Amino acid sequence: MYLCGATVQGVPHIGHVRSGIAFDVLRRWLAHPDRDGGGLDVLFVRNVTDIDDKILSKAADHDRPWWEWAATHEREFAAAYDALGVLPPSAEPRATGFVTQMVTYMQRLIERGHAYEADGNVYFDVRSLPEYGSLSGHKLDDVHQGESAGTGKRDPRDFTLWKRAKPGEPSWPTPWGDGRPGWHLECSAMATSLLGAEFDIHCGGMDLIFPHHENEIAQSHGAGDGFAQYWLHNGWVTMSGEKMSKSLGNVVSIPAMLKKVRPVELRYYLGSAHYRSMLEYSDGALHEAAAGYRRVESFVHRVVDRVGDVEIGQVPSEFAAALDDDLGVPAALAVVHNAVREGNTALEAGDGEKARAIAGQVRAMLGILGTDPLDPHWNTVGADDEAATAALDVLIGAELERRAAARAAKDWAVADEVRDRLAAAGVTVTDTPDGAQWALEQKDI
């Protein structure tokens, strides 16, 4: 599987991680032993686009080296994927690490008559490939690549494989002069270098169907490769019906979301819709999903408390059938919730062993969705956080008492000193009718 990963130009919002979660579920399911035909050995590649116009311009705006800007945001994405329990890919190639393969790729395209050099740029000749447009259904007459005109293009519909170097911009040597890669070329080169000339599944957001994936197919078929056999595209996270996006300003950052719900609840929420559907964000929908998850989680915990350890069991056949039908997560979740109802009834009737068997199935199903409540990924983080928060509460509570006593004695110097010391440590204090409340200042990114 190949998933078009992030262009690491900024911090991720919840829309950016939706594809990572949706296709993590597909990967887990394909690899799962309960699948009809058994678990497959899945190679999963998710790239990082670490050279791009937006990276260069944003780094320049902030007076930072472009590579530092890219590395910083690559880490932000990695942290977000990790926080949400997305399994690390088998490989995570960076575009800048595959320039040699891109040059070879362009040479093959030029030799086969599908690309040409003009003024230090290399372009793909779309008219040379009769099937151009087959993925998106675009007719050649209607094609707009959405890129700058480019010097020496034979046809305005041709797209850029390689950009001639501009002064001050990073570049790599090629037989056609120094330059840097175009985005579409990167993915064809990385996918085929790692997964071979033909591989099974290519995924990405629905905006990538055209031009990105159309152009990946054109390049790969032009080079004589079979390329991807199946294409899967996920829908948007929307707000008031509009795509959540930085340019519209309607974004919710992942740290902001994690102030409202736990990471496992956010993962459950973002993964609960069908991957092709839009997922309309609202606080209400988020909290409803979190409450739904807690019902499932508390069933599993109650079984552990009352009956003992719950081993991961097998997934029910209806759950398997739902996922086999175009990754039908909503139908699969209905199976989970039915199982939880049945399990609760068994528990109330005192049938601990039946409840334990059902809880084992629930763990198996949630494991595929990446949200098994007993998975150490969630528990280690939670337990540490809880213990640290409880310890902080004692220490800060003592400081707040000292401040309250100082205020009562009108000793403003001491009261201010306490407040300043807490502020310097990143603790904000709010006075409420129930007394002073504290919170850790969150970095809004």
Ligand SMILES: Nc1ncnc2c1ncn2[C@@H]1O[C@H](COP(=O)(O)OP(=O)(O)OP(=O)(O)O)[C@@H](O)[C@H]1O
């Ligand atoms: N709201 C979203 N829902 C699902 N996927 C998204 C969303 N926003 C972005 N993506 C995915 O992340 C990729 C990178 O997004 P992009 O850089 O366009 O982000 P953006 O926040 O929309 O920024 P901009 O406003 O600058 O376009 C997209 O190609 C898309 O597949």
Ligand SMILES: [Zn+2]
């Ligand atoms: Zn791509």
